[in-house]
Amino acid sequence: MSVLRHAARVAWKDLRIELRSKEIVYTMAFFGALIVVVYSFAFPVKPDLVRAAVPGMLWVAIAFAGTVGLGRAFDRERENDTMRALLLAPIPRLAVFLGKAAAISLLVLLVALVCAPLLALLLDVDLFAMPAELLLLLVLGAIGFANVGSVFAATLLKVRSRDVLLPVILYPILIPLFVAGTSATEAMIAVKPDLDKLWYWIGFLGIYDAVFLVLSMWVFEALVIE
Amino acid sequence: MSNKGIPVLAALAAIGFVVTIYLVFTYAPLVEDPVLMFNQKIFYYHVAHAFMLFLATAVCGVCSLVFLKTRKPKYDDLALASAEVAAMFGAVVLATGMIWAKAAWDIWWVWEKRLTMSLLLWLVLVGYVLVRRFAGSSADRLAAGLAAFGTVGIPFIYFMVDASDHHPKAGAGGVAATLPPEMKLVFWLSVLTFLLWCVALVMSRVQSARAERELREIRERGLDAGLFT
Numbered sequence: 001m002s003v004l005r006h007a008a009r010v011a012w013k014d015l016r017i018e019l020r021s022k023e024i025v026y027t028m029a030f031f032g033a034l035i036v037v038v039y040s041f042a043f044p045v046k047p048d049l050v051r052a053a054v055p056g057m058l059w060v061a062i063a064f065a066g067t068v069g070l071g072r073a074f075d076r077e078r079e080n081d082t083m084r085a086l087l088l089a090p091i092p093r094l095a096v097f098l099g100k101a102a103a104i105s106l107l108v109l110l111v112a113l114v115c116a117p118l119l120a121l122l123l124d125v126d127l128f129a130m131p132a133e134l135l136l137l138l139v140l141g142a143i144g145f146a147n148v149g150s151v152f153a154a155t156l157l158k159v160r161s162r163d164v165l166l167p168v169i170l171y172p173i174l175i176p177l178f179v180a181g182t183s184a185t186e187a188m189i190a191v192k193p194d195l196d197k198l199w200y201w202i203g204f205l206g207i208y209d210a211v212f213l214v215l216s217m218w219v220f221e222a223l224v225i226e
Numbered sequence: 227m228s229n230k231g232i233p234v235l236a237a238l239a240a241i242g243f244v245v246t247i248y249l250v251f252t253y254a255p256l257v258e259d260p261v262l263m264f265n266q267k268i269f270y271y272h273v274a275h276a277f278m279l280f281l282a283t284a285v286c287g288v289c290s291l292v293f294l295k296t297r298k299p300k301y302d303d304l305a306l307a308s309a310e311v312a313a314m315f316g317a318v319v320l321a322t323g324m325i326w327a328k329a330a331w332d333i334w335w336v337w338e339k340r341l342t343m344s345l346l347l348w349l350v351l352v353g354y355v356l357v358r359r360f361a362g363s364s365a366d367r368l369a370a371g372l373a374a375f376g377t378v379g380i381p382f383i384y385f386m387v388d389a390s391d392h393h394p395k396a397g398a399g400g401v402a403a404t405l406p407p408e409m410k411l412v413f414w415l416s417v418l419t420f421l422l423w424c425v426a427l428v429m430s431r432v433q434s435a436r437a438e439r440e441l442r443e444i445r446e447r448g449l450d451a452g453l454f455t
Contacts, residue, residue: 156368159364175386176382179386219374
């Protein structure tokens, strides 16, 4: 269990830096909010149209804001070359990965929790008809995103064109996650909520997260070497 | 892999290509379907390319995982070669698939199951090629990671497309299963031709990848030894 304890320590370190500077939280959340505002100008606000488009809007906003935050979170480790120190630390590499991924999933979740109410407010959609299910969905989405994202952001750390390569690598892999999130949200906010569909996609997301978590834990050490 | 095999394979593929194209237009019967008719001929190339796309992708995925675990560069060369070849075959699959869609259903793109899967697979492959080109010295690791994640993601794409397939079921499903024997012969000949072609391409790409790597290593050794100052 020491892996988990070390992971928690790495995560807490990241979160504490974030709590002191609040750089990523503020910029990411504001960026997410901006995307939502851009949406409300870019698409005609008609009730039936909005209901069909909002799930996609939510998840695209999470994807964009999440990518920005992800890049920044790992840039921080690059600036003072602290990633090397982390990797040299006498703890399993697995713990470094898990800690990083946990901290980033919290940040992504936070952005989602900013974007969702804003979408509901600006576009007048009842996103919160099933608050518990929505939260579960967002948590699963944030975990999956942060998990795959951390692996590749960490690997890209030393690459010059990392900012463009990160989405190029990430999005094709994450497409199932976004489709699952969008479809589940769609089922949730439909005029007649489709519970079977909702739980199918939540299950899908859960399995996606589990499989990719195992794969990440398996290849992280091979990918991130100095 | 020897150098000599490549010209032989390429020559066989060239002969096969001429023979297949002749047989496709003279020997294989026209389909009864009034809409498809002559357009159905593209099937011999489309499906053969799709087979090669999936074959080369599988090779790339397996080699990438093995490379990540063993760090033997020969697996990396093979993964790189098959990914590039798969990306090329994928482009042909998408182009011919769109032509088929236009002819059969009068629309260029439908979110049909296999088309969607091919598109998503192709996107991963294009990402792989981009990473290879622009990621500098850690390109091999990154690309291997992408290939590993992409390969593991394939079942998810399958189930995802399966569940969200709300478009009308396309008619292509029945075509491959119920071929008359003449068509089947031409079809498998076409698959064989493109298999030879695919293997020849991968082999020659492996060789150039290996040559590039060896040159780089020699150069680094030279730099270490104080040459080229």
